[in-house]
Amino acid sequence: MVVCVRAVVRVLVLQAAWALGGGQVRYSVPEEAKGGTVVGRLAQDLGLEAGEAEARRLRLVAQGRRASVEVSGASGALVVSSRLDREELCGKSAPCALRLEVLLERPLRVFHVEVEVTDINDNAPLFPAALVNLSLPENSPPGSRFPLEGASDADIGANAQLSYTLSPSEHFALDVKSKGENKHSVALVLVKSLDRESMPEHRLVLTAIDGGRPSLTGTVELLVSVLDANDNAPQFNQSNYKVRLPESAPPGTVFLHLKATDKDEGINQELSYGFSEAVPDKLKDLFIIDRVSGEMRTAGQLDFEDVQSYDLEVEARDKGVPPLSGHCSVELEVLDVNDNAPEVWVTSLSVPVPEDASVGTVVALLSVSDRDSGANGRVRCAVWPPAPFGLVATFAGSYSLVLREALDRERVSEYEVEVRAEDGGAPPLRASRGLRVPVSDVNDNAPAFAQAVYTVLARENNAAGAELARLWARDPDEAGNGRVSYSVAEGGAGAGAGSGSGWRPASSYVSVDAESGRLWALRPLDYEELQVLQFEVRAVDAGEPPLCGNATVQLFVVDENDNAPALLPPASASASAPGSLWAWAAWGAPAGQVVAKIRAVDADSGYNAWLRYELWEPRGKGPFRVGLYSGEVSTARALEEADGPRQRLLIVVRDHGEPSRSATATLSVSLVEGAEAAPSNYSEITLYLIIALCAISFVFLFTIIGLTVIKCYRYSLYGDSCCTGFCGVRERCPAELYKQANNNIDARLPQGLKYLFYPVLHFMFS
CATH class of the missing domain: 2.60.40.60 (Cadherins)
Incomplete structure (x- = not known):
């Protein structure tokens, strides 16, 4: 009973307070306040005790749009629930207030709450445009x-x-x-x-x-x-100009003078003439307007058949800012003249033409026309040169280019044919059309070498794979018909005496590159084994069927100094070891007495086999000397007992090659009493001297006769075939003959005499 009384008293007090306050609660909150911000203690301001707001369900009544504030159920406070934007809520209106209804149940009561949203400076001034x-x-x-x-x-x-x-x-x-x-x-x-x-x-x-x-x-x-102040536009003296001009007018022909005036003064009165923007660029290339004088002239050639009239929009623009302009139109009528030459087209062209094509073959189809009419449009045609092609008329304006004669691609590989057309105008106009008619190849030519016989010189001891020569065969055909491949066909040589084998094929010595014709050695060549190698080289084209040609190659091996002199044992002296010789000489023997002879041979030929002998030890004023080319060891002075019982001589034998090669002989000479020296030595020496004297006389006579014959009948005996076909180079022939003579001397003369011929041969063939 007491509780009920208290509740009634509180209601009465609340009603009295509400009536005294005008029945409305007012709050204020700034815009942009964060969510959860307390706007006011609504339950307390309504006179509710703690916990009573929740028990009696204190809440806001929804009105239209969602409110930005709400009642906290636990505390009964009015808090911000979402973003408050004063400009969005009220725009420019002031003040900006939110009017809310608050409902309280048991007993049911309605209260009015007003929340004023105050402005903050959150908007910058804004202009309509940047x-x-x-x-x-x-x-x-x-x-x-x-x-x-x-x-x-x-x-x-x-x-x-x-x-x-x-x-x-x-x-x-x-x-x-x-x-x-x-x-x-x-x-x-x-x-x-x-x-x-x-x-x-x-x-x-x-x-x-x-x-x-x-x-x-x-x-x-x-x-x-x-x-700029510019208020008057230019004005032409005519709004429309009409002009007539023949199409034959040359470029640069003046056909109109434009004239416009402007009422302004100064720079605003200065005018420039030109085409309007609407005029196509191709017309601006055909006509020119002088920007200062207004003179109009042609820049290109007019053609009545293309365009019969032109409409040109022209403007005069002053130099004011902004510039003002006036406009007019120019109508140009083009007058026709006979200015069109005949036209020739190639409608079909069958090229290349095989060189074995038959007479009457159609090469091309032509079409001829003239854009003029009447006599100016009637066309006559001809072909130049008149052979080997001709024209045949098929129907009006059409012709066939046909073959009138047989073709030969190797003689003429391509024809430049000109078809000429002439109309019936006065004077007549002409036109022509050039045709390039290539002739295709057939395989009707065999490869041919530049020489029937090739002479090649190769130094012995050449490296394997070294290039010896380049052969070339010409085939006037083209493409595969003229593509030549090379091969060694046949030939060879007998091996030298020292090789121990017989005939060998050329393919074991040389090879030829199939594409380039490069002749190269398969292995090093040895002059002592092989002097001349003769073989055939074949050139075959790639045509169908293939054709071939041959050439003979004569390969001469040039001697190199690759052999050192070899010592031979003397006829009477004894040798205990290779290179060690013994001889005897008597004390008191006079100067010039031969005590021994050094014999040596060289497997090379020519200068490479020409030997000379030098006394290497002892040097100076020794009792002995050696003949430079004879190899004879003789006393240089009378022998004395002071020379000792034995003399050791070191003799070097050198050839004339570059570089020279040498061999060394050691001769031990024992000095004995005169009775102990072997008399056979002196008899043998005497015999040698007699033989040498006879040989020298014979050689001198042979030299005089041979020199006379060779100098007088040199080219008649050997002919150009020797100097060109045999050797390939005219100046090289004497050297080859010299080499051949050396070989003959080596084979037929004694070792001691053949060296006398080398200086003579050198003089004869130099």
Whole structure:
């Protein structure tokens, strides 16, 4: 009973308080407050005790859109539930209030709550555009005003109170006037005369500042373009010009003078003439207008058959800013003349023509026409040169180019044919069409070498794979028919006496590259084994069927100094070891007495086998000496007992090769009493001297006779075949004959005499 009384008392007190307060609760909250911000202690302000707000279900009544505040069930406080944007809720209206209904159950009561959303400076001033273009006449007087659109601010009150500033400028100032609460008129004022020639445009920045704390700003860029005062457009003296011009008029023909006037003065009165933008570029290439005088002339050749008339739009533009222009049209009529030559087309061309094509073969189909009419359009045709092709008319305007004679590609591989056409005009016009008619090849020519016989010189001991010569066979055919491959066909040589084998094929010595014709050695050549190698080289083309040609190759091996002299045992002296010889000499023997003879041979030939003998030890004034070319060891002075019982002589035998090769002989001479010396030595020496004297006389006589015959009948005996076909090079023939003579001497003369012939042969064949 007591509890009920207390509740009734509280209700009465609450009703009394509500009546005294006008029946409404008011709160204030700033916009953009965060969610959960307490707006007011609603349950406490309504006189509810703790926990009573939840028990009696204190809540907001939903109205239309979702409210941005809500009642906290536990505490009964009014809190922010979502973002509050004053500008979105109320725009520019002030104050901005949210009117809410609060429902309290048991007993049921309704309360009115008003929440005022206060403004904060969260919006900067905003201009309608970021860039404003202004065009001001150059002759605008100082003090001229140019209105500008001001900025707007979504805030209210002091946050929306705007002020304006202008970037520094000596020509412009800013005039701002108030038009009421937060309203202004903004104008740009000209304070100094403009000069477009010195400054054609001005860039200014207009800034708006609001009254918030802190203040926010907004800017706009002002682009002021200065315009020249030009108010009269040029006028032509005729709006339409009509001109007639023959199509034969040469480029540069003047056909019209344009004339336009402008009422302005100065630069605004100066005019330039030209085509309008609507005129195609191809017409601008065909006609030219002098920009100063207005003279119109042709730049290209007119053609009535292509275009019969031209409509040209022309303008005269003054030099004002902005420029003004006047327009007129020019109608040009083209008059026809006989200016079209016949035209020749190749409708079909069958090339290349095989060189074995039969007479009457159709090579090409031609079409001839003339764009003129009447006699000017009648065409006559001919072909040049008249052979080996001709023209055959098939029907009106059509011809066939046919073969009239047999072809030979090796004589003429390609023909330049000209088809000539002439119309019936006066004077007649002519045209021609060139045709390139290649002749295709057939395999009707065999490869042919430049020489029937090739003479090749190869030094012995050449490296395997060394190139010896290059052979070339010409085949006038083309492609595969003229592609030549080379091979060694047949031939060979008998091996030397020292080889121990018989005849060998040429393919074991040399090979020829199938594509290049390069002749190369398969192995080193040895002059002592092989002097001459003769074989056949075959050249075969790749035609169907293949054709071939042959050439003979004579390979001469040139001797190299690759053999050192070899010592032979003397006839009477004894040798205990190779290179060690013994001889006896008597004390008191006079100077010049031969005590021994050194014998040596060289497997080479010519200079390489020409030997000379040198006494190497002892040097100086020894008792013995050796013959330079004879190898005879003789006393250089009378022998004395002081010379000792034995003399050891070191003799070097050298050939004349480059570089020279040598052998060494050791001769031990024992000095004995005269009776002990072998008498057979002196008899043998005497015999040698007699033989040598006879041989020298014979050689001298043979030399005189041989020199006379060779010098007088040299080329008649051996002929050009020797000097060109045998050796290949005319100046090399004497050397080959010299070599052959050396070989004959080596084979037929004694070893001691043949060296006497070398200087003679050298003189004969030099």
